[in-house]
Amino acid sequence: MSKQINKQPTSQKTTTANEKAPKAIASTWKKILHYCREYTVPFVASVVFSIIGTILMLIGPDKLSEITDLIADGFMRGIDLKAVQKIGITLLVIYAISFVLSSLKGWIMSTVTQRISKKMRRDISTKINRLPMGYFHHTTSGDILSRVTNDVDTLSQSLNQSIGNLLSSLVLFFGSLVMMIWTNGLMTLAVLAATGLGFVFIIIIMKHSQKYFKQQQAHLGTLNGQIEEIYGGQIIVKAYNAEEDEERTFKKMNEQLRVSAFKANALSSLMMPIMAFISNFSYVVVCVVGATLVLNGHINYGVIVAFMVYVRYFTQPLGQIAQAIQMLQSAAAAGNRVFEFLEAEEMPVETDRALKLNDTKGLVEFEHVQFGYTPDKVIIKDFSAEAKPGQKVSIVGPTGAGKTTLVNLLMKFYDIQKGDIKIDGVSIKDMTREEVHNQFCMVLQDTWLFEGTIRENLIYSGENVSDETMIEACKAVGLDHFIRTLPDGYDTVLDAKTNLSQGQKQQLTIARAMIDNKPMLILDEATSSVDTHTELQIQKAMDDLTVGRTSFVIAHRLSTIKNSDLILVLKDGDIIETGTHDELLSQNGFYAELYNSQFE
Template structure:
């Protein structure tokens, strides 16, 4: 099936992955969760089945970080050995020299530590990737199962983009955070604690000097983040508007060409692009100053450590190698602090995404299937509406007492103005919506006693708005019945008068329709949907002005094919042109959700009521119901 294109979404911050810098995304706008603690607790619950693996990740992260932290101290010992040997030789001490054997032993030990640290880091990343993907797999599966259980009301009240955003973008956000930021969080905390401990073992005084720079770093980070925040918000807004304009111009490019709108479209794009540029470069420039400022502050600390450390070395209060190790530790110290600030930003965004996913999972589901569902083995097509009551809102009834009795094989035409309830009647029949009162029966069986899949398999639909998916023509027709053979598909296409045009295409039945099926005409698309309905061979047909998109000659062929298809089947025809339903067994005239008239064409004309007025006025107003109603209302007003 064709997939709605997902527009690129500005992110609220990025993990410190390969190529990332500390401070990246620090000023990015973050959507905050309404219930941070509750959502975090619920998300943590999805990690509980992996407690053993997470414990292993935690231990591996600690071991890897500890070995990485100890390394500068050992490297400092090599420097001390080298300095002491050279100094003794310079002073002329007999037999003095550099103890290369000791240095070699230190370097081998150092190499082993680095290897062990890398191995445990690999183990940590490997296990966490598995845990993260399995957790998101379970969560994504729950979302998919939930979507299949949600009523049509849910999808009608939300845009497809909003639903996709929760099922795809928010899920990706959770996935990347679990895989990258959690391990980074552990590593950063352990690094900060470990570095402070190691610095204290070397020199409490130098440690105090280094810690003094922390408040200054926080002030700079918070200040820059606040200044860049408004520009990132503007960038996000401008990007959304620009994406909307590009998508609109792309999907409607034929209209743009037809009406000579190219110049105005380009000018509008340039204007929106300029806004995005202005917001973007300001946001990136201001947030980009975080790293240079942090380096400046770090260098200040480095200068203080070097000066004070040099004095301590001259006083023999500290070894030269320890100064080298301490300088490395001071370099390592600022990095995890910046990372923690960045992770806090990311986690806020992730919890907001998780909250949106959980809101979807908590949506009210459709009424469960009957425990002991009945099955209509050989449906005849009898349909009864028994005192049906329905409203999209509980306090606004649309149908208050609808009664219809349809015999097997009858053709029922449903007419009425836009909003009269024609499509609603079909939705209720297929149980896309649940009744507020009364019942609907098929062959004497209440539809609530049937499984929805079994109920809907009795119906074949040909709508005015064609629905085709990205795939071959053969697959689109074959969607009507699972397991249909090649010959059956071709026979259905011939019955719908689609075989000829299909064979004129370069790849015949293997022609791939694009996402919007724009590589064939609207009339050809309608022929394919009719072929699909013919292949389905349903007991009950629902036709929504199925021939409205084809030319007059093709319409004659289609009406013949539909007449043959409708033989012996119950058919509900939603009509927009009254001339097409004169031969119907029963015509239901609807207005404001109620059936105001019903009978055959001749009976309704003889009553000289609403239907008769519509039928007589349509020939002077273009032949459609809506135009006839407008004319009728205008005459009434006069």
């Protein structure tokens, strides 16, 4: 694959990408600066401290030049120790103030960047709740986690270490240049000629390294997604002996990350050695040119001493500027991924949908519903049905018929494209998602438990739940005895050390739904992971739970829905049969075929 890519002509495409790259970087940094606008005052204070501290440093070489000249002249007429002492104290005060200001700058930048990281992670957390479900179907969890952790950390560290250093380095660079010109123009020209080569190399390196920093962040997100996916499915990987296949996939992704990271860091790491060489070469130039000028009587020895320090002040910032720009490039790449997430299309705002259901009866009507996850692929074509209050409605059909999609639409996880869904005559389009969710308790086929106590998992997001209610729900699903055998009972922490079977996890989620006690109920193959004996116990609890509640049951095991008030048979997004279990069997149609196939 890589060989084919390398052989492709890249002239026009690369040119276009290179033209867009600076604009993209500028756009990203504009967003970053706008995002940090509330911290303008501390940023400005940090800049002021940095500038003042750097200017004070630039005064030092001039004072050193004075001391050198006093000592050199003193060999002939005697050294003026009081003058030397006065200049020495002045230097000590100057460097002490510069140190304090530099420390303040560092403290301010560290504090501000940590607050920016906190704000950014908080905004990402808020953003997650506003994104449509479709976003998570197209983006891996690992990639999202990488943006929350790696990209935010990279951006924070780059802001902390680059902006302050870049500003102080620029001030030091141009300040030392001004001081050198003021001290001696001829030696300044010699230093500029020696360091000019460094500028050329820095510009070339910066031009080529940015694209690799972007690739590095993207490859890191992809790799994290693959790792998160495999760690979560280790049992399946081992069961299918797919370790070698997954290892090859990991190695391929890891190699992509290694190559992009190597190219980015290898190019950027060239800056410091180049600048070290230029700096050393500049010292040689200063010594040679300075010695010639001293012998000819054009300058004093103090000028050479001052220039030795100025050369360090002039060339050192070049390396620091190059390093800061490298970090800014890395920050731009990370920031682009973060803002790409923060700017993702959100679910429609629902401030105009204020209708609430105070006493829900449970009448649910589907009116000519049409939906597809993508516009070109319609899954639900023309679905119409009615669930009367208190009815147990089962939805059956082959895989891909649209059963789970109907539940997603009913819960308003997705907005329907045509038609309408009404609860007690009120369209869910006129209700907020939170209000729709408040009407249903839900048990899914895939269990979800977080690391916390059993009690916390059972009363998840609930308020004022009594122990009696919790215990009764666990007794109803046959879980109370098992919980009491655990070391801490209901306060046992569910983590890697607590070994729960899949069936027990399912029982916990069902008990959670019973405690939630919402007006209506959705069961998506809720008993698929339990044994026959436990299933009968849970089924009885479910029958008790569904009394007086409109219930929607998605089932593949048709024997569990015999007592349903209404069975909807779906195929290719349409209802092809409706009725009770006995009525559908007597029709000897598609439902009867599905039912009998389970016993063949």
